[in-house]
Amino acid sequence: MRVSCIVLLACSLALAQAGTWRQSQDYISSDELRPSxxxxxxxxxxxxxxxxxxxxxxxxxxxxxxxxxxxxxxxxxxxxxxxxxxxxxxxxxxxxxxxxxxxxxxxxxxxxxxxxxxx
Structure with a gap:
């Protein structure tokens, strides 16, 4: 039971971190479209x-x-x-x-x- 909770917690943290990383990549991409x-x-x-x-x-x-x-x-x-x-x-x-x-x-x-x- 404890192992399941730890795995679930780790997966939740990994998904949250991946979402934050994706948002930062979207921000960088939109900046690259600006003119020189x-x-x-x-x-x-x-x-x-x-x-x-x-x-x-x-x-x-x-x-x-x-x-x-x-x-x-x-x-x-x-x-x-x-x-x-x-x-x-x-x-x-x-x-x-x-x-x-x-x-x-x-x-x-x-x-x-x-x-x-x-x-």
Whole structure:
């Protein structure tokens, strides 16, 4: 009987610890989605798209790709394309998160196509 109580107690403590660990992992994952830049207003991104948290993921991914490029003209073309995509995702004063996520693939494809054309 005593062994059963000890095993039950140990299992309960292990489950409680696992739940706490999972919550801390969820918190870390949500922080990783934040953009690399600390403020919303940037010379690169106009306020009408950069002010929406839904746009952060796409902007962050594009910024990471742009860091590896040297051609300013290509960078400007890519930013213009992404801004157009983000503006297409706006409806009134809201940005459609699903539209932005779909735009990630379009933007990455656009970047790859233009990078390969320059080589």
């Amino acid at each position: 830049w600390t403020h919303r207003h940037s010379e690169m991104w106009p306020c009408d798209v950069a002010d929406y948290p839904e746009a952060y993921l796409l902007i962050h991914k594009v910024e990471k790709r742009l860091q590896r490029m040297n051609d300013e003209q290509l960078k400007n073309r890519i930013v213009d394309y992404v801004v157009g995509e983000l503006r297409d995702c706006k409806t009134g004063n809201e940005m459609d998160e699903h539209c932005v996520k779909r735009s990630i693939g379009y933007a990455m494809s656009f970047i790859n196509r233009h990078k390969h054309q320059q080589l």
